[in-house]
């Protein structure tokens with residue numbers, strides 16, 4: 001989702017748009033610099049910022065390879081206020097509210113409501129924020145919805161189907177869920193427009209964005225990856241480690257893991273752009289991806305690499321994670337015949353990218369990798385068995401894999417992000433290795449597991465001063 005532009009960034013974007021529509025090709029950096037009456041480096045800097053914010057795309061190594069991404073805003077009606085347990089307080093003359101097109105569904109009717117109260121703060125929906133809603137009468141478990149209960153009381157909660165009715169779950173650990181037999185769903189929340197001016201968040205450990213904006217670290221956050229990432233400040237993450245949903249029809253709560261392949265890539269490209277924005281210069285992105293099925297082989301790791309290079313991330317290296325599972329194989333294809341034999345993917349990739357430069361600055365006192373570990377991990381062929389304790393998740397990371405990435409690529413006290421955090425392996429290992437973390441996952445169920453694992457790790461500290469188990 002594109003974020004706000006400063007007046008100067010807007011000026012540069014407007015110039016690029018006008019130039020492109022007049023000439024049918026985009027301006028060169030030199031022409032942008034001339035227009036701004038600034039040095040070339042300044043033009044390059046603005047283009048980079050606009051790319052990071054999702055307004056421009058740039059083909060690497062192509063002259064005049066910049067093109068504006070058509071985003072634009074549309075007006076939807078701001079209908080009124082939503083407060084838990086009260087009818088929607090309608091605004092008599094609904095005002096139009098301008099929202100980014102990308103926030104809305106392709107079809108359907110949309111409206112907005114202002115939020116009163118703090119029953120959804122753990123989902124980053126605060127008193128005074130505005131929620132963007134798609135009018136609909138159905139929802140799936142865990143979605144944030146506007147529902148009508150007892151005929152007239154409207155409320156914004158997360159919905160779960162239970163045996164004899166529904167559970168309406170506040171996203172605030174100090175509040176209890178409501179159980180009802182009947183309800184009417186009035187719409188689903190697609191996004192939040194934060195009202196930072198009025199927001200006073202309780203935080204001691206947050207990253208300071210400005211006097212008003214803070215992002216609390218070391219939390220298990222339930223929410224959509226793009227919605228939550230939009231709240232992470234620029235350049236505040238040192239290492240991102242993730243394994244995205246593979247689009248192979250795995251059964252994840254709330255997530256369509258069977259998108260059209262191009263739609264899937266387009267969606268992830270937005271996530272990669274956000275990742276680049278939140279990474280500090282020299283920050284690393286370790287992207288784990290498994291080769292796809294034996295028969296319908298899709299070169300997904302190449303497609304990801306190309307996407308990352310297109311958005312300007314540097315491909316630093318790739319690690320081969322050899323899973324040592326060959327003994328268990330059953331799929332041979334044409335056994336003992338060259339007719340159609342199968343190669344069984346007994347490995348996964350960890351593709352490593354860097355933002356802007358390879359070097360990550362940090363206090364040498366916080367480099368906590370041992371000589372033995374360094375020598376061991378810098379050999380890029382990592383023999384690590386898959387996780388056996390799955391905690392109800394189809395594809396959790398083994399802790400050992402994450403331990404290596406964190407120790408090799410970050411300093412103590414750095415911040416590590418997993419935007420598809422699942423059962424919390426990255427959060428747990430970050431905690432154990434004395435890094436901050438940001439964990440995002442859309443599934444409340446996996447996040448419950450993640451929270452429990454984290455609580456357990458907190459009780460066990462200082463277990464990780466002994467790193468032998470993870471070498």
Ligand SMILES: C[S@@+](CC[C@H](N)C(=O)[O-])C[C@H]1O[C@@H](n2cnc3c(N)ncnc32)[C@H](O)[C@@H]1O
Pocket residue numbers: 223224225226242243244245246252253255393395396397419420421422423424425426440441442443446
């Ligand atoms: C391959 S799994 C990651 C597993 C994780 N590495 C672990 O150790 O448990 C991908 C995760 O992405 C989550 N997910 C899918 N769609 C999402 C979305 N739109 N926003 C946030 N998380 C999402 C799924 O719930 C799933 O847990």
